[in-house]
Amino acid sequence: MLRRLPVYLLLDCSESMAGEPLNAVEIGVHKMLSSLKRNPYALETVHMSVISFAAKAKILATLSEINAINPPNLSIRPGTSLGAALNLLRASIEKEVTKTTAQEKGDYRPLAFILTDGQPTDDWRGPTRQLRETRPSLASVYGIGCGNEVDFETLGQIADVCFQVDALTPESLGKLFVWLTASIQSASVNPEAPLTLEKNVPLEKGMQLIDKDRPPKFQEKNTRLYFHVACQQSKKHYMMRYRFIPERGVYFVENTFPLPEDFFSDGSLKAPAVDSNLLYGEADCPYCHSLGWGKCGFCGHLFCLDPDNIQPQITCPFCETSLTLSDDNESFSVDGSVG
Numbered sequence: 001m002l003r004r005l006p007v008y009l010l011l012d013c014s015e016s017m018a019g020e021p022l023n024a025v026e027i028g029v030h031k032m033l034s035s036l037k038r039n040p041y042a043l044e045t046v047h048m049s050v051i052s053f054a055a056k057a058k059i060l061a062t063l064s065e066i067n068a069i070n071p072p073n074l075s076i077r078p079g080t081s082l083g084a085a086l087n088l089l090r091a092s093i094e095k096e097v098t099k100t101t102a103q104e105k106g107d108y109r110p111l112a113f114i115l116t117d118g119q120p121t122d123d124w125r126g127p128t129r130q131l132r133e134t135r136p137s138l139a140s141v142y143g144i145g146c147g148n149e150v151d152f153e154t155l156g157q158i159a160d161v162c163f164q165v166d167a168l169t170p171e172s173l174g175k176l177f178v179w180l181t182a183s184i185q186s187a188s189v190n191p192e193a194p195l196t197l198e199k200n201v202p203l204e205k206g207m208q209l210i211d212k213d214r215p216p217k218f219q220e221k222n223t224r225l226y227f228h229v230a231c232q233q234s235k236k237h238y239m240m241r242y243r244f245i246p247e248r249g250v251y252f253v254e255n256t257f258p259l260p261e262d263f264f265s266d267g268s269l270k271a272p273a274v275d276s277n278l279l280y281g282e283a284d285c286p287y288c289h290s291l292g293w294g295k296c297g298f299c300g301h302l303f304c305l306d307p308d309n310i311q312p313q314i315t316c317p318f319c320e321t322s323l324t325l326s327d328d329n330e331s332f333s334v335d336g337s338v339g
């Protein structure tokens with residue numbers, strides 16, 4: 001029997017990845033698959049599976065030969081359920097990977113790459129323990145933290161080896177996938193020694209190895225807030241991203257992103273409510289380009305609002321209650337999520 005090198009990709013699809021970063025990951029996976037398809041060693045040995053995680057973890061591709069894998073479509077969801085992804089990884093390995101027995105050699109030891117830009121929002125300790133309780137543990141796990149809001153203390157306990165990718169830009173993420181592709185190719189030539197990937201393949205510019213005994217301090221919690229909004233005109237959903245400005249103690253709008261139709265289907269993750277007086281800046285609705293937003297006093301959801309053209313009567317795009325807007329500039333609390 002041909003021994004396979006199973007490679008599991010665990011991809012963070014939380015709100016903080018919205019827009020360019022998630023696009024860059026999609027393109028990266030796409031390019032990686034086409035390079036591996038042209039590499040005879042990889043083609044013969046590597047089998048890959050793709051798991052996404054946000055509010056839930058989901059298998060996007062079960063373990064299959066490279067030629068049989070279609071580049072996955074990634075979509076944004078609230079939350080970072082890394083624990084759930086680790087459970088899914090363990091269950092998949094137990095089901096898909098052939099164990100070595102006295103009679104025959106099974107598959108090579110699986111490689112798992114976890115790409116994340118934040119900290120887990122669910123329990124990861126139990127799933128990590130279960131993944132590691134067998135000796136040797138079920139897979140060689142690489143933790144790849146992207147950007148500067150990664151909790152490396154946590155990632156270091158989950159993964160055997162940790163890297164940081166300096167920024168969540170298309171350029172940096174593109175380079176990461178160049179490294180990943182070269183590493184998987186090198187592992188496919190010598191699948192017995194995959195844990196030295198970082199020594200076999202020089203890291204790309206902008207990537208650095210993290211010393212797990214001295215991980216960079218993780219202090220900046222909740223530096224960003226995400227709010228789900230519906231467009232009054234189109235009824236489509238979008239997300240407003242605010243960034244905390246510590247010197248001023250307020251949040252400033254950073255960007256808005258369109259959200260998929262089924263965004264709310266996985267349930268959402270609540271952050272502590274924020275006073276609307278602490279939120280600054282014009283948040284451009286990606287559909288009708290209104291620069292403001294309001295809150296439905298009935299269902300509590302947010303909707304876009306054109307501050308220069310406020311109608312006396314509007315209908316909430318969520319609960320369809322007709323609302324009379326108060327113009328008394330009173331502050332109100334807004335429920336967001338932490339992505």
Ligand SMILES: [Zn+2]
Nearest residue numbers: 231285288304
């Ligand atoms: Zn709108």
Ligand SMILES: [Zn+2]
Nearest residue numbers: 296299316319
């Ligand atoms: Zn409503």
